[in-house]
Amino acid sequence: MKLDSLIPAPLRKPAKPGEGNGAKGAAPADLKTAPPERPSDAKRIAERAVEAPVDVLAWVDQRTAASGFLTGLLYRKVPKGTNWFYTLGSATLFAFIAQAVTGVFLAMYYTPSTTQAYASIAHINNDVFLGQFVHGMHKWGSSLMVILIFLHMGRTFFFGAYKYPRELNWVIGVVLLILTMTMAFTGYLLPFDQRSFWATVVGVNINGTAPVLGPYLSDFLRAGPEFGATTLSRFYAIHMLLIPVLIAALITIHLYLVVKLGTTAPPWLKAKLPEPLEKERV
Amino acid sequence: MSDDADKQSRAEASGRPERAKPEPPGYFEGESMTRRRALEVAVQGVGGLAGAAIVLPAVGFAVAPIFHRGKERWEAIGPVGDFVEDTYRQVVFTETESIGDAGKTTAYVRRSSKQLGEEPGKFVAVSNRCAHLGCPVRFVEAAGNFICPCHGGVYDFQGKRIGGPPVRPLDQFQTRVRKGQVEVGPRYSVTSQLEPVRARDPGEFTGGIWEYLYPPRPSTFPPPSS
Numbered sequence: 002m003k004l005d006s007l008i009p010a011p012l013r014k015p016a017k018p019g020e021g022n023g024a025k026g027a028a029p030a031d032l033k034t035a036p037p038e039r040p041s042d043a044k045r046i047a048e049r050a051v052e053a054p055v056d057v058l059a060w061v062d063q064r065t066a067a068s069g070f071l072t073g074l075l076y077r078k079v080p081k082g083t084n085w086f087y088t089l090g091s092a093t094l095f096a097f098i099a100q101a102v103t104g105v106f107l108a109m110y111y112t113p114s115t116t117q118a119y120a121s122i123a124h125i126n127n128d129v130f131l132g133q134f135v136h137g138m139h140k141w142g143s144s145l146m147v148i149l150i151f152l153h154m155g156r157t158f159f160f161g162a163y164k165y166p167r168e169l170n171w172v173i174g175v176v177l178l179i180l181t182m183t184m185a186f187t188g189y190l191l192p193f194d195q196r197s198f199w200a201t202v203v204g205v206n207i208n209g210t211a212p213v214l215g216p217y218l219s220d221f222l223r224a225g226p227e228f229g230a231t232t233l234s235r236f237y238a239i240h241m242l243l244i245p246v247l248i249a250a251l252i253t254i255h256l257y258l259v260v261k262l263g264t265t266a267p268p269w270l271k272a273k274l275p276e277p278l279e280k281e282r283v
Numbered sequence: 284m285s286d287d288a289d290k291q292s293r294a295e296a297s298g299r300p301e302r303a304k305p306e307p308p309g310y311f312e313g314e315s316m317t318r319r320r321a322l323e324v325a326v327q328g329v330g331g332l333a334g335a336a337i338v339l340p341a342v343g344f345a346v347a348p349i350f351h352r353g354k355e356r357w358e359a360i361g362p363v364g365d366f367v368e369d370t371y372r373q374v375v376f377t378e379t380e381s382i383g384d385a386g387k388t389t390a391y392v393r394r395s396s397k398q399l400g401e402e403p404g405k406f407v408a409v410s411n412r413c414a415h416l417g418c419p420v421r422f423v424e425a426a427g428n429f430i431c432p433c434h435g436g437v438y439d440f441q442g443k444r445i446g447g448p449p450v451r452p453l454d455q456f457q458t459r460v461r462k463g464q465v466e467v468g469p470r471y472s473v474t475s476q477l478e479p480v481r482a483r484d485p486g487e488f489t490g491g492i493w494e495y496l497y498p499p500r501p502s503t504f505p506p507p508s509s
Contacts, residue, residue, distance in 0.1 A: 210486040212496040216498065227379050229382065230381055
């Protein structure tokens, strides 16, 4: 390749046997009778530009070995019979990402203050360009995520996919379910209208009915014996900082285990025994 | 460990005596901990201290409100003559300051009634917070009852539960008279016999063993003595 002269030596593709200048068995070219054609600068630069994206990727890959990891992640084998029900987990992940993205942009206009929260939500809905749309995506997306996570859980349960060796992934999934419900609970207060205020009052009081520790849990959630000045900002911090980080971390472990352990075949597909055993069984 | 064992077994298998291992640097007779182990413990200890220095203040910061009791607050709600024995007057006052309407609450106030066997000359302020889950109850004049719109809790004239899911009578507020004005103060809860106890959240039983299963919180005020 003529470009070789431009590429730093360590990144240069090694010549195939029988090719290249230093190839064994080939007579050295006579530079006097057949001088190599020298490409114009423009041509060289153009050729180089075409290769540039590949070069950059190769540079990154050589230092991270990411391609091997990504190949293993994306081209892993799945069992026969894998069907649309297996997409519910990815759908839940997509719903979470949608919530994270819309939430970040809502936070640009929202004010977590008892006296300004309602007005800031009204401002988002009525004045901000596409504000009602983004707020609506976040609001309806939360219900969607709860529905999807339950469907995903049902699929796992009815397909028996929680069994050995995937019990730990089930446990992590249950924690993710609880965290998702906590997200739905803490997010409900943020619009700070009558409905969200009273729903939160009732919700906190339900939490408080747990014996012994319940009353203290209520005080923790409200930051005091009554709904107070910092209750809203407390819910806001839990909703947008604490739990999203936990969910993202647990999703990473959840996915790692999915890739590591593989997925299960649907229960209606019986495992095919090797030929001799199959005969023995009959 | 396994290396040592392997070496030993190999040595035994080949019938050769094991070669004496050189002493690690800094070794002395009778040492209780190798230098490597001591450094491990030290590094882990320092790491643990650094972690605790971050986590403990943060956790304390988050849970501090559980142990904090705010300032006692009294608010005048009207002259003594405004209140009668046989019906309630609805008053709205501020329970939590500086959070606007969200900090306001409603009480139904009357004079104490001789007919009901109450100590005369006092004022009774019944909170409108349902003892089930905290919805606002309403005093229905015609029935003489408090009725909750959420789940159908019903309380009699004194605030005792007579129907629905509530677990105890309605809360009350302390009252006093200053300069001819009735004032309401901190909230307290009552048992089914209307004995005052420290304020509980809705949904929590009061009296008897429930005083231990739903312990009083440090953030609430002591009940009035009576």
